[in-house]
Amino acid sequence: MDKQKNKPDTERQILEAARKVFIRKGLDGARMQEIADEAGINKALLHYYFRSKERLFDHIFENALAGTFDVINESIHEEGEVVAFIETFVDNYLSILQRNPFIPNFIFNEINSHPERIGRFSEKIRLNVPGFKHMVEKNIAQKKICAITPEHLLIDMLGMCVFPFIGRLLLEKVFFDSHPAGIGNLLFERKQHIISFFKIALQP
Amino acid sequence: MDKQKNKPDTERQILEAARKVFIRKGLDGARMQEIADEAGINKALLHYYFRSKERLFDHIFENALAGTFDVINESIHEEGEVVAFIETFVDNYLSILQRNPFIPNFIFNEINSHPERIGRFSEKIRLNVPGFKHMVEKNIAQKKICAITPEHLLIDMLGMCVFPFIGRLLLEKVFFDSHPAGIGNLLFERKQHIISFFKIALQP
DNA sequence: GTCTATAACCGGATAGAC
DNA sequence: GTCTATCCGGTTATAGAC
Numbered sequence: 001m002d003k004q005k006n007k008p009d010t011e012r013q014i015l016e017a018a019r020k021v022f023i024r025k026g027l028d029g030a031r032m033q034e035i036a037d038e039a040g041i042n043k044a045l046l047h048y049y050f051r052s053k054e055r056l057f058d059h060i061f062e063n064a065l066a067g068t069f070d071v072i073n074e075s076i077h078e079e080g081e082v083v084a085f086i087e088t089f090v091d092n093y094l095s096i097l098q099r100n101p102f103i104p105n106f107i108f109n110e111i112n113s114h115p116e117r118i119g120r121f122s123e124k125i126r127l128n129v130p131g132f133k134h135m136v137e138k139n140i141a142q143k144k145i146c147a148i149t150p151e152h153l154l155i156d157m158l159g160m161c162v163f164p165f166i167g168r169l170l171l172e173k174v175f176f177d178s179h180p181a182g183i184g185n186l187l188f189e190r191k192q193h194i195i196s197f198f199k200i201a202l203q204p
Numbered sequence: 205m206d207k208q209k210n211k212p213d214t215e216r217q218i219l220e221a222a223r224k225v226f227i228r229k230g231l232d233g234a235r236m237q238e239i240a241d242e243a244g245i246n247k248a249l250l251h252y253y254f255r256s257k258e259r260l261f262d263h264i265f266e267n268a269l270a271g272t273f274d275v276i277n278e279s280i281h282e283e284g285e286v287v288a289f290i291e292t293f294v295d296n297y298l299s300i301l302q303r304n305p306f307i308p309n310f311i312f313n314e315i316n317s318h319p320e321r322i323g324r325f326s327e328k329i330r331l332n333v334p335g336f337k338h339m340v341e342k343n344i345a346q347k348k349i350c351a352i353t354p355e356h357l358l359i360d361m362l363g364m365c366v367f368p369f370i371g372r373l374l375l376e377k378v379f380f381d382s383h384p385a386g387i388g389n390l391l392f393e394r395k396q397h398i399i400s401f402f403k404i405a406l407q408p
Numbered sequence: 409g410t411c412t413a414t415a416a417c418c419g420g421a422t423a424g425a426c
Numbered sequence: 427g428t429c430t431a432t433c434c435g436g437t438t439a440t441a442g443a444c
């Protein structure tokens with residue numbers, strides 16, 4: 001086995017491991033040792049690939065941020081219909097959340113506990129707000145939906161999608177103390193629920 | 205100044221300081237030194253009053269949990285109207301969140317990063333789910349609101365209230381990059397927005 | 409009860425061999 | 427590029443004087 005050739009693979013393994021650990025525990029709670037174990041390598045190697053814990057963290061955080069905003073932006077079509085936007089966005093985003101349930105909590109907590117990062121990562125925080133507003137306002141003008149403040153609508157949607165994942169463990173305890181399978185069904189139903197909920201609420 | 209008499213006051217000051225620091229930074233990010241500074245006392249004194257960092261943390265966390273569930277439970281009246289429930293709950297809860305904007309993020313993050321706590325604090329996690337379900341189902345039967353799964357309704361409400369606070373700093377950046385005052389207005393408008401939003405969506 | 413000084417520990421980072 | 431061994435700073439926790 002040629003050791004030189006392992007580089008790209010090792011790096012990928014490290015990033016995967018770091019992602020897993022950081023997303024679950026946050027910067028402060030994560031341990032370099034745990035990341036090394038998870039990646040099946042040595043602690044010193046982490047520093048060889050990424051100079052410090054912070055730098056390794058930055059890669060993960062940056063990526064998580066960019067990915068999140070991409071999903072939203074991709075669903076926005078300035079000249080499209082709000083209802084269509086909601087359908088594709090909710091569908092896409094909830095599918096992603098099913099696979100990565102802890103990313104929202106990770107992002108928000110890191111921002112809240114270290115607000116400076118909002119400056120350091122501002123290039124990655126890009127949401128097409130003008131496009132969204134334009135879409136909503138046009139739909140309102142054309143009487144396709146009822147009047148609503150675009151910002152509130154966006155917050156409503158994000159909250160309805162994201163909250164059950166942020167609060168998943170607590171909700172599981174609260175609703176399904178004994179049968180832990182239940183929350184899975186509930187989250188699965190969410191797509192349909194949210195979409196039809198908005199269709200009713202936005203009727204002109 | 206009688207040193208003996210200071211005890212209750214010192215304890216209160218410590219708890220206040222710990223609350224401030226833990227809620228903002230979490231268990232892992234908080235420093236006993238910072239709590240001591242904030243309380244205007246010495247680090248060693250923290251250990252005199254509360255044996256360890258963990259124990260001090262537990263007080264704060266327990267309290268935050270209990271307080272949160274209390275607000276919700278207090279608004280539930282089994283024989284009442286869902287719309288009335290929403291009005292009082294949203295009104296109360298948003299007022300509390302305005303004063304304690306970081307508590308939800310604190311609770312969810314601590315649970316997500318240390319799921320075992322869900323067991324250790326299970327006595328404090330008490331939500332009157334049966335009462336809520338009963339209320340919703342009765343309202344549906346009486347055609348006061350349209351059909352909806354009680355669990356989804358509760359998640360919807362909580363999400364709409366809590367999310368803008370969890371994501372506040374990011375939303376501020378995204379919506380009001382330049383004029384940071386804007387988010388304040390938006391949060392202020394939320395009460396009315398959420399209430400009227402549900403009134404429409406729940407029409408029979 | 410409150411302080412200063414210090415012990416004990418943990419975890420990120422580096423040195424150096426292979 | 428990968429490992430073992432070690433350093434070193436920071437942080438919790440304790441001892442002991444007042």
